[in-house]
Amino acid sequence: MAKYCKNNRVLEASAKLLESSTFELNEENDQATAVFMTREIAKNAGFNLADEVMVATAVSELATNILRYASCGRIRVIVIQNGDGRTGIEIGAEDKGKGIRDLKLAMQDNYSTAESLGLGLPSVERIMDEFEIESEIGQGTRIRARRWL
Numbered sequence: 001m002a003k004y005c006k007n008n009r010v011l012e013a014s015a016k017l018l019e020s021s022t023f024e025l026n027e028e029n030d031q032a033t034a035v036f037m038t039r040e041i042a043k044n045a046g047f048n049l050a051d052e053v054m055v056a057t058a059v060s061e062l063a064t065n066i067l068r069y070a071s072c073g074r075i076r077v078i079v080i081q082n083g084d085g086r087t088g089i090e091i092g093a094e095d096k097g098k099g100i101r102d103l104k105l106a107m108q109d110n111y112s113t114a115e116s117l118g119l120g121l122p123s124v125e126r127i128m129d130e131f132e133i134e135s136e137i138g139q140g141t142r143i144r145a146r147r148w149l
C-alpha cells in the first residue's frame with residue numbers, strides 16, 4: 001500500500017470524534033448531497049462561509065474522483081477536536097476501485113489520466129491543513145484530510 005502525506009506528516013491519532021456523517025456515493029445525486037451536507041456540518045462546527053465552501057469543495061473533488069475512477073465509494077465527514085480543544089473537520093474518502101499507480105504523480109498539478117484538469121487532488125491537499133492518501137492497485141484508495149478552525 002503506497003502512501004503520500006502532506007508535509008511528510010501522518011495524521012495525528014489523538015483527535016477526538018465529536019460527530020460523524022457517512023455519505024455513500026453511487027451516483028451524481030449522492031455527490032450533491034455530500035457537498036450540501038458538508039457545508040451544513042462545517043457551518044455548525046463554526047467555520048465561516050469562505051472556509052465552509054473550501055471544505056465542501058474538497059469533498060466535491062474527492063466525490064468526483066470516486067464516481068469517475070472507482071464508480072462508487074463513501075465519504076465520511078467528521079467533526080473532531082484536538083488536545084488543545086481546537087475544532088476541525090476531517091474528511092475520509094474511500095473506495096475499492098482500481099487504485100492509483102503513482103501517488104506522487106497523481107498529487108502533481110495538471111496530472112490526469114482522464115484528460116481533465118488534474119487539479120482535484122492537489123487542490124484538496126492545499127485546502128486541507130493535513131492530508132494523507134493511500135492507494136493500492138486493484139485494491140482501492142483511501143484519503144484522510146483535516147482542516148482546523
Ligand SMILES: Nc1ncnc2c1ncn2[C@@H]1O[C@H](COP(=O)(O)OP(=O)(O)O)[C@@H](O)[C@H]1O
Pocket residue numbers: 061065066069070095097098099100106107111112113114115116117118119120121122141
Ligand atoms: N479514487 C481514485 N481512484 C483511482 N484513481 C484516482 C482516484 N482519484 C484520483 N485518481 C487518479 O489521480 C489522477 C489525478 O486526480 P485529480 O487531481 O483529481 O485530477 P483529475 O480528476 O482532473 O484527473 C486522476 O486522473 C486519476 O488517474
Ligand SMILES: [Mg+2]
Pocket residue numbers: 061064065119120121
Ligand atoms: Mg479529480
